[in-house]
Amino acid sequence: MNTYARLPVSFVRGQGSRLWDAAGREYLDATAGVAVAGLGHAHPAVAEVLAEQAHLLVHTSNLWGIEWQARLGERLARLSGLERAFFCNSGCEANEAAIKLARLHGHRQGIERPLIVVMQGAFHGRTLATLSASDSPKAQAGFGPLVEGFVRVPFGDAGAVRALARQQPGIVAVLLEPVQGESGVRLPPPGYLRQLRDVCDEEGWLLMLDEVQTGLGRTGHWFAFQPSGIRPDVMTLAKALGNGVPIGACLAGARASQLFGPGQHGSTFGGNPLACRTACTVLDTIEGASLPRRAAELGLRLLHQLDAGLAGHHDVLDIRGSGLLVGIELAWPCGHLVQRALHEEALLINVTRDTTVRLLPPLTSSIDDIDRTAEAVVRLVRTSQARQVA
Ligand SMILES: Cc1ncc(COP(=O)(O)O)c(C=O)c1O
Structure with a gap:
C-alpha cells in the first residue's frame, strides 16, 4: 500500500x-536502517548464526519452552537490571506490552481508568495505542478516535509531571524516550530522569522508558538511562536487538515483572528461537567489541x-x-x-x-x-x- x-x-x-x-x-x-543495523549490514556473526539456527529450528510456539528465549531474557536482565522480559517482534508491540502493564498496575490498585503520562514530541509507534501515546498530529490524522488514557506534558520538564501529580487523579505511569529520536534528536536537561524517578517513587507510578531507538549501545551506553544512575521499572527495546531480524522486548523490574499472568498477553512469533538466538549473538558482538x-x-x-x-x-x-x-x-x-x-x-x-x-x-x-x-x-x-x- x-x-x-x-x-x-x-x-x-x-x-x-x-x-x-x-x-x-x-x-x-x-542511517543503519534507522538505528537497526548497529553492527552494520551482513555482519558475519549474525549471518552465521541465522543460517545455523535456520537449519535447526525457526519456530515452535510459546506453548512450549524456548531455550534461546530464556537465555536472551537472562542476558538482558544482567545488562539492564530488569529481571523479566516479554518478547515480541517490533518496537510498537514492545510499547503495547508496556502500556498494558501500566494499566494492569492501575487496575490492581482499583483505578478503573488509569492514565499514563506521555511527552510532547514523543514517538512510540503506529499501532492504535502507541499512535495515541505519540505526539504526531500528522501521523494521527484520520485515525480517530484515538485510544484514551494518556495525558501529555512538555518533554524535559519534570516540574510539569510533579504538578500533574497534584492535579490529576488516576495516573499510574510515565512513558518516555530518554532521548527523543523521531522528533529531532531532543535531549532532556541533566537530572531529568532522576527527577522523574523520584516522582514515580513518591506516587507509586511505573517509570517506563522507550529505548527502542536509544538502546543497545546507540547513545554510548548499553542503555541511555544508565548515566543518570536510575533504573526504570519497564524498558522497551527493538530495532538493534536483532540487527535486522525482527524482535522486540518489554523488560520489567520488580514492581512490574509479576503483573502479567498466563493468557494476559502473548505473541505467536514473539521470542522464537531464530530471533532470540540471533539477538544473543548481537549482544555478544556488542559486548565483545x-x-x-x-x-x-x-x-x-x-x-x-x-x-x-x-x-x-x-x-x-x-x-x-x-x-x-x-x-x-x-x-x-x-x-x-x-x-x-x-x-x-x-x-x-x-x-x-x-x-x-x-x-x-x-x-x-x-x-x-x-x-x-x-x-x-x-x-x-x-x-x-x-x-x-x-
Ligand atoms: C522510540 C521509538 N519507539 C517505538 C518505535 C516503533 O518501533 P517499530 O517501528 O519497530 O514498531 C520507534 C520507531 O522508530 C521508535 O523510534
Whole structure:
C-alpha cells in the first residue's frame, strides 16, 4: 500500500556501513536502517548464526519452552537490571506490552481508568495505542478516535509531571524516550530522569522508558538511562536487538515483572528461537567489541567535526547528539537534503520533523566512515539554502 514516500533507489547487498544498488554503485549508510543495523549490514556473526539456527529450528510456539528465549531474557536482565522480559517482534508491540502493564498496575490498585503520562514530541509507534501515546498530529490524522488514557506534558520538564501529580487523579505511569529520536534528536536537561524517578517513587507510578531507538549501545551506553544512575521499572527495546531480524522486548523490574499472568498477553512469533538466538549473538558482538564505548567516541568525533564545519553558519540552529544519535537542526525544512545526499554524495541520511538532519551510523563504523559522513553533511548544508526547498 501507499504508506511510504520512497526514494528512487533500492539496495541489493550490504557490508558493514556500505550498501550497493543493482547497478553496483556503492553508498555509505549513515542511517543503519534507522538505528537497526548497529553492527552494520551482513555482519558475519549474525549471518552465521541465522543460517545455523535456520537449519535447526525457526519456530515452535510459546506453548512450549524456548531455550534461546530464556537465555536472551537472562542476558538482558544482567545488562539492564530488569529481571523479566516479554518478547515480541517490533518496537510498537514492545510499547503495547508496556502500556498494558501500566494499566494492569492501575487496575490492581482499583483505578478503573488509569492514565499514563506521555511527552510532547514523543514517538512510540503506529499501532492504535502507541499512535495515541505519540505526539504526531500528522501521523494521527484520520485515525480517530484515538485510544484514551494518556495525558501529555512538555518533554524535559519534570516540574510539569510533579504538578500533574497534584492535579490529576488516576495516573499510574510515565512513558518516555530518554532521548527523543523521531522528533529531532531532543535531549532532556541533566537530572531529568532522576527527577522523574523520584516522582514515580513518591506516587507509586511505573517509570517506563522507550529505548527502542536509544538502546543497545546507540547513545554510548548499553542503555541511555544508565548515566543518570536510575533504573526504570519497564524498558522497551527493538530495532538493534536483532540487527535486522525482527524482535522486540518489554523488560520489567520488580514492581512490574509479576503483573502479567498466563493468557494476559502473548505473541505467536514473539521470542522464537531464530530471533532470540540471533539477538544473543548481537549482544555478544556488542559486548565483545565494546561497541557502546566506540559509539561514544565516534559520536564525539562526529559532533566535533560537524561543529567545526558548520559553526557560525547562519542556517544551523543547533548540532546535538548522544553517542551515534546525532541531529543537525536547520532553519528551514531540509527533506530535500536526503535526495541530494544520495545522488551527490552516495550517502544515506535521514531527516526528522522536517528541519533536523538525523545521523545514525552503524556502531561498527570506521573513523574514516565518520569523517566522510561529517564532510559530506557539511558540504550539503553549506551548499543548500532555504530557496532550494521547493
Ligand atoms: C522510540 C521509538 N519507539 C517505538 C518505535 C516503533 O518501533 P517499530 O517501528 O519497530 O514498531 C520507534 C520507531 O522508530 C521508535 O523510534
